[in-house]
Amino acid sequence: MLVVKVGGSLGIDYDAVCRDLASLIQSGRRAILVHGGSAETNALSEKLGKPPRMVTSVSGYESRYTDRETLTIFEMVYCGKMNKGIVERFQKLGVNAVGLSGMDGRIWQGRRKSTITIVENGKRRVLRDDYTGRIESVNLDLLNLLLDHGYTPVLTPPAVSREGEAINVDGDRAVAVLGAALGVDKLVILSNIPGLLRDLEDETSLIREIPLEEADAFMQFAQGRMKKKLLGAVEAVQQGVREVVFGDARLPDPISKALAGKGTVIRRRTGDGDL
Amino acid sequence: MLVVKVGGSLGIDYDAVCRDLASLIQSGRRAILVHGGSAETNALSEKLGKPPRMVTSVSGYESRYTDRETLTIFEMVYCGKMNKGIVERFQKLGVNAVGLSGMDGRIWQGRRKSTITIVENGKRRVLRDDYTGRIESVNLDLLNLLLDHGYTPVLTPPAVSREGEAINVDGDRAVAVLGAALGVDKLVILSNIPGLLRDLEDETSLIREIPLEEADAFMQFAQGRMKKKLLGAVEAVQQGVREVVFGDARLPDPISKALAGKGTVIRRRTGDGDL
Numbered sequence: 274m275l276v277v278k279v280g281g282s283l284g285i286d287y288d289a290v291c292r293d294l295a296s297l298i299q300s301g302r303r304a305i306l307v308h309g310g311s312a313e314t315n316a317l318s319e320k321l322g323k324p325p326r327m328v329t330s331v332s333g334y335e336s337r338y339t340d341r342e343t344l345t346i347f348e349m350v351y352c353g354k355m356n357k358g359i360v361e362r363f364q365k366l367g368v369n370a371v372g373l374s375g376m377d378g379r380i381w382q383g384r385r386k387s388t389i390t391i392v393e394n395g396k397r398r399v400l401r402d403d404y405t406g407r408i409e410s411v412n413l414d415l416l417n418l419l420l421d422h423g424y425t426p427v428l429t430p431p432a433v434s435r436e437g438e439a440i441n442v443d444g445d446r447a448v449a450v451l452g453a454a455l456g457v458d459k460l461v462i463l464s465n466i467p468g469l470l471r472d473l474e475d476e477t478s479l480i481r482e483i484p485l486e487e488a489d490a491f492m493q494f495a496q497g498r499m500k501k502k503l504l505g506a507v508e509a510v511q512q513g514v515r516e517v518v519f520g521d522a523r524l525p526d527p528i529s530k531a532l533a534g535k536g537t538v539i540r541r542r543t544g545d546g547d548l
Numbered sequence: 549m550l551v552v553k554v555g556g557s558l559g560i561d562y563d564a565v566c567r568d569l570a571s572l573i574q575s576g577r578r579a580i581l582v583h584g585g586s587a588e589t590n591a592l593s594e595k596l597g598k599p600p601r602m603v604t605s606v607s608g609y610e611s612r613y614t615d616r617e618t619l620t621i622f623e624m625v626y627c628g629k630m631n632k633g634i635v636e637r638f639q640k641l642g643v644n645a646v647g648l649s650g651m652d653g654r655i656w657q658g659r660r661k662s663t664i665t666i667v668e669n670g671k672r673r674v675l676r677d678d679y680t681g682r683i684e685s686v687n688l689d690l691l692n693l694l695l696d697h698g699y700t701p702v703l704t705p706p707a708v709s710r711e712g713e714a715i716n717v718d719g720d721r722a723v724a725v726l727g728a729a730l731g732v733d734k735l736v737i738l739s740n741i742p743g744l745l746r747d748l749e750d751e752t753s754l755i756r757e758i759p760l761e762e763a764d765a766f767m768q769f770a771q772g773r774m775k776k777k778l779l780g781a782v783e784a785v786q787q788g789v790r791e792v793v794f795g796d797a798r799l800p801d802p803i804s805k806a807l808a809g810k811g812t813v814i815r816r817r818t819g820d821g822d823l
Contacts, residue, residue, distance in 0.1 A: 353628025
């Protein structure tokens with residue numbers, strides 16, 4: 274079982290991601306693809322006169338301020354443009370994909386944060402009307418039902434609260450919860466950089482391996498969105514995923530390369546896995 | 549088994565549609581909801597500087613000219629905003645909905661028209677680069693799999709071509725093909741009018757019943773989009789659906805009212821059904 278997340282940043286080659294995953298599926302792998310859509314959401318938000326607003330929580334994590342209007346734009350991009358664009362690529366490649374959000378069938382159920390406390394210009398502020406939250410459970414039954422019948426799930430936020438509201442959740446942490454719930458061996462997280470870099474300006478400064486036990490020490494290199502990626506990866510390994518690999522979605526065969534160890538690998542030092 | 553289509557025109561009360569269907573489902577009915585999104589697609593197209601272009605085929609049917617850019621806008625609205633908005637309503641009502649396009653799992657597979665011939669200012673023109681088509685088969689296995697496991701499918705165009713391309717299909721004809729394939733007894737088609745009117749300006753001129761055998765004679769009253777609705781209804785009854793009801797989605801309990809015969813009913817004159 275293979276779980277792959279492809280981000281939504283600029284420069285990602287979705288054709289290459291889908292082609293690579295299609296050939297892995299056609300050689301017999303079961304797979305779920307999770308995707309983002311942040312760059313396209315930003316672009317559409319700008320066009321619609323509702324510029325994106327990124328906020329930083331008191332614990333230092335960045336997220337998209339998601340009021341109802343933003344949530345609708347988010348759903349149009351993530352569940353419409355991105356999700357169906359990927360499903361169409363797979364259908365052309367002969368993979369019978371089924372595109373779903375975390376709301377569908379309550380695949381990703383979580384809790385909406387009633388308020389979030391952010392830091393803005395050095396001051397704390399409490400935001401309400403924010404539809405964000407954190408996943409607490411995964412509907413594996415539905416995912417396995419689809420996989421058992423030959424369908425490939427293509428999954429994207431939002432998740433759903435217990436009360437049935439759409440909630441924006443971080444895709445990297447969502448895929449970590451999914452990978453852990455499925456008990457997968459490897460989780461591949463692709464974005465538009467080669468992996469975790471010591472120096473963001475220098476792609477040759479790639480960190481090849483992060484032992485789980487030393488993850489805290491590497492947090493200093495994780496800037497912006499990378500902080501949540503690393504946090505999600507650490508959570509996934511803590512919860513039983515053997516390896517998380519951060520790979521580069523701008524390359525040909527990005528998944529196969531990540532599976533071969535190209536990128537940043539997070540795993541227990543005591544692990545006996547092959548790379 | 550109940551199949552309901554709710555259109556995408558202005559004035560439709562989606563909350564009322566979902567509430568009514570939720571209570572029918574919770575009283576034990578199996579149901580599939582199909583929806584449109586035309587008014588919202590027009591609004592977004594305008595906002596994005598790509599005004600909608602409706603074209604009329606040589607046989608007199610109106611459709612949306614759907615180039616790739618339009619297709620993306622279409623997917624954002626139909627598969628994003630509308631589909632997930634309906635799924636969220638159902639989740640809040642305790643119905644475990646799964647939102648899907650006709651591309652997902654190849655639920656609606658059809659043939660893309662390589663060209664369409666339209667009439668514009670009295671002249672014939674051939675359009676290429678139009679992603680529209682007609683459904684040829686329905687993946688009942690996937691729909692039944694979901695229904696058998698307690699999920700309620702919420703289905704929307706686009707469909708998928710054999711080659712895997714997204715194709716815009718008319719929602720009313722799509723639901724007719726679906727209803728016929730499922731062999732449903734009743735198909736409820738809701739829009740923002742009371743049914744087929746003799747006089748579009750006069751809502752009291754409702755036609756209560758159209759015997760299948762006389763459908764041609766009623767075609768004269770069907771203007772604009774109503775032409776395809778009536779065509780779809782006729783096709784559905786010809787293919788075995790006992791009754792198609794055109795109902796009013798602006799009313800409370802619109803589905804229950806349609807099931808009770810409020811609206812325009814299309815059926816065989818020889819039918820022995822109760823209304």
